[in-house]
Amino acid sequence: MDISHLVDGLNEQQREIVCAEPSNCLVLAGAGSGKTRVLVHRIAWLIEVLEVSPHSVLAITFTNKAAGEMKARIADLVKKGGGGIWCGTFHAICLRILKQHHTEANLTPNFTIIDTGDQKRFIKRVIEQLNLDKKKFTPDGVIGFINKNKEQGLRAATVKGSHDYMHNQLLKIYERYEILAAQENLVDFGELLLRTHELLSRNEAIGKHYSSKFKHILVDEFQDTNGLQCALIHSLQGKDNNNYVMAVGDEDQSIYGWRGADIGNVLNFDKLFNDTKTFRLEKNYRSTENILKAANAVISNNSDRFGKELWSDIKDNALIEFYRAPTDRQEASFLTDALADHYKQGGKLNDCAIFYRTNAQSRIIEETLIHHGIPYRVYGGLRFYDRAEIKNVIAYMRLIVNRSNTEAMLRIINLPTRGLGSTTISKINDLAQKHNISLWDTAKAITQGAPAIITDLNKSKIAVVQKFLDLIDKIDDSIRGMGLQEQTSTIIKLSGLEQLYNKNKDADYESARDNLQEFVNAANIAFNSDESSDMEIFLDNIALESGSTQAQEYEDSVQLMTIHASKGLEFLKVFMTGMEEGLFPLEKSAYDDKLLQEERRLCYVGMTRACRHLCITCCEARLLYGRENYNPISRFIEEVPKELIRNLNDKKRTTLLNNSMIKLKVGTRVNHPTFGYGEVTNTEDNGHISRVQIDFEHEGSKWLVTEYAQLQIL
Known part of the structure; x- marks a missing residue:
């Protein structure tokens, strides 16, 4: 049998894994080491050489895109085709099982999957039915509570009660949520996994059916699995000693602990599965030797790891560049200058990426890029002024400046929630259009009982409308005589937006709080500029910047993103910004070893996205979170050997003229x-x-x- 097409082009470590005897094995796949290729060739080897039936192979990925790519590559490689292989995400695999066994899973054949948006609306109904305070119990917070318990395999009935009021009320919501979801035949993403795990572990016949079917289970990105997903793999494998799991992952790239990923699944693989073998993929096909030496040096300071030394055949003498700017504004200017130089020398902007630890950092970078006419795209997120929390503040400001701004009023009349539903708001808006006047004037006429405006709104709704009008007038009166920064802070506080985003500890709310504070910083900078110290001019300038739309996908443009969003990507030139203590690593991580190690892994991920050039920047003074910060250089920079760094400060010293x-x-x-x-x-x-x-x-x-x-x- 000619097997050359299965092993040709593989390096020694890759070939060892592809051709290994079946067993439970953990593949520690370093960044850029060709793990997808290994998985595809392993599946082909099982089918063509070991004559395993494609129907007995299960391949689990973390994205639909990865699953599609794997299927296509298997079909190209396997001579007799890969038909019959189950390949998909955890959710897709579970959906397929539940559809086939809906009766045993206590579901009807036409059960409906609800996405996150539908789930939020559903939870709002539950909160209303239980007459709970909508300000204390938000859909995002409830979803976090429910998902966290489902990831631990806990139903509402098995979650322990507490002396804590909030916990007990969340538990009541969870109980009611389960009842209504069952009545309406709805299944959320977490439910797909939990119900499938329960089905396989509690129904012996069905569990045995799948453990007999799947003799080889291959799992990609194993470091990103949570406890329930790991338990699900156990359920699919069953107790048959002739069933094998190959888990491919990298403990050094485990960066999603904040959303439930458990690095312990990798570190304790030999305890979770019997008779295990461990393989390593250490040859990197992406980055230069110097970049890998720097990344290896940083990650070696973590204790929660097996240990790998990435290496590369790409010999390039380019050192990691380092620049410490006087301020964050000058850091942004340095970036635009470097990008302009890259472009002038014939380089493509598409090959360049700017990474930052938090979304709030993008504001000053975006503004500087726009000012210099450099096209950019925000990957996996929104531009700063397009983010919902920023648009909400801007809407309040615009209505204060101009009471006739109906679009602004429509956005905030029920934000934060005041008890005005969409039907009530639509009625007021219809009257405004009918009488050809602004929404504000219509609302005012309704509250004053103007005879020309006939409405069927009851007294309680009219009272809520009046309260909103009074709020806007109160804010307007309060900010008179204040500077722009203080005006902005006051609007955020009095409007209720500050309380709205402070009451939830979810990561998205934390990002929103950071963005609001960065917006206050923008107002501060504008206040110090004679050109835009007035609120109206400030809003006009924001509108102009918002009108400068980000580049289209097909355009040559620099990519902006958080380091989390960069996972799985690669760029010729990478700029890692804000490398300061308190920002990266985050302040809250400095004294928590578990969090600090995840921050270091995140740094490692960012560094290993760079193919040929890596530039690390920070600044001496940064206006962030509403205060001037003088943070020392990040410890992660200090962990890079000095001989690998080219310090640009000697050449780039600038004078701050004030x-x-x-x-x-x-x-x-x-x-x-x-x-x-x-x-x-x-x-x-x-x-x-x-x-x-x-x-x-x-x-x-x-x-x-x-x-x-x-x-x-x-």
């Missing part, structure tokens, strides 16, 4: 919008960043960066 420094001398009296009155006691200009020390009457002595300080000289 006109206010000319006037700010020792003894000058000033007023700060937050700290009040004070006197300058010291000034400092080290050639690239200017600071001033002020002794405030009520806040004591503080050092401020003059670029950010909103000082009024008295």
Whole structure:
């Protein structure tokens, strides 16, 4: 038998895995090591050489795209075709099983899968039925509670009660949610996995059917599995010693612990499965030797790992570039200059990516790219001013500036929730269109009982409308005489948006809070600019920037993304920004070893996305989360051997010119919008960043960066 097509082109480690005798095995596949190729060739080897029936092979991936790619490559490689192989995501495999055994799973044949959006609307109904406070119990928070318990295999009936009020109310919602979902024949994504696991583990006949069917189970991205998914693999394998699991993953790329992924599934593989073997894939086909040496050095500081040393045949003497800017604005300027140079030298922008740890960091980078006319796309997310929480604040600001702005009012009249449903809002809007007046004037006429406006709204609804009108007027009165930054902060607070995003600890809400604070930073910078210190002008400038749409997919453009979003991608040139303590790693991770190790893995993932060039940047002073931060360089940079780094600061030293420094001398009296009155006691200009020390009457002595300080000289 000619098997050359199955092994030709494979390196020694890859060939060893593809041709291995069947067993439970863990493949530790380093970044860019060709793991998909190994999986495909392994399946082909099973079918063609070991004469395993395609019907007894189950391949599990984490995305539909990966499943489609794997199916196509198997079909091309296997001479007699790969028909009969089950290949798909966990959810797709479970759906297929439940459709075939719906009766035993206590489902009707036409059960409906609900996505996250439908699930949120469904939970809203449950919250209303239980008469719970909508401000305390949000759909996102409830979904997090339900999913977390389902991932642990827990039904509402098996979740333990608590002395905690919130926990017990969430448990009531979970109980009611299960009852209604069963009545309406609805199944969410978490339910697909849990119900399938219960079916296989509790129904002996069905469990045995699938353990007899699937003799070879191959799982990709095993480091991303949670406890329930691992249990599901056990259920599919059964207790037959002739069934084998090949798990392919990389403990060094386990970066989704915050959403349930359990790195312990990889680290404890030999305890979870019997008679295991471990293989490694360490040859990297993506990055240069220097990039891999740097990444290896960083990740070697983690203890929760087996240990791998990635290496490459790509010999390139290019060092990892490092630049520490004076401020975040100058960091962004450095990036645009580097991209412009790359383009002028004949390079493509599509080959370049800018990574950041948090979404909030993208704002200043986007603004600088727009200003310099460099096209960009935000991968896997929205541009800063397109994000919902930002559009919500802008809508409040626009309505305050212009009460006739109906679009703004439609967006926020029931945000946060005030008890005005879509039907009520539509009735008011219909009246506005009928009488050809603004929504604001219509609402005002309704509350004043104007005879020309006939409405069937009851008194309670009219009272809610009046409360909203009063709120806008109150905010307008409160912010008069304030600076733009203080106005923005006050609007976020009085509108209820601050409370809305603070009450939930979900990662999405945390990102929204960061974005709101970054929006306040944008207002601060605008306030210090004579051109846009007024709210109306500030909004006009935002509209102009929002109108500069991001590049189309087919256009040559630089890619912007969080490091989490970069997983699975690769770029010729990568810029990793904001590499400072408190930002990357995050402040909350610094004293938690488990979180810190995940941050380091995230850094490793970011570094190994770069093919030929890696540039790491940070800054001395950053305006973030509403305060000036002077964070030291990230420990992850310190972990890279110095001989691998080319420090650009010697060539890129810039001078921060700040006109206010000319006037700010020792003894000058000033007023700060937050700290009040004070006197300058010291000034400092080290050639690239200017600071001033002020002794405030009520806040004591503080050092401020003059670029950010909103000082009024008295």
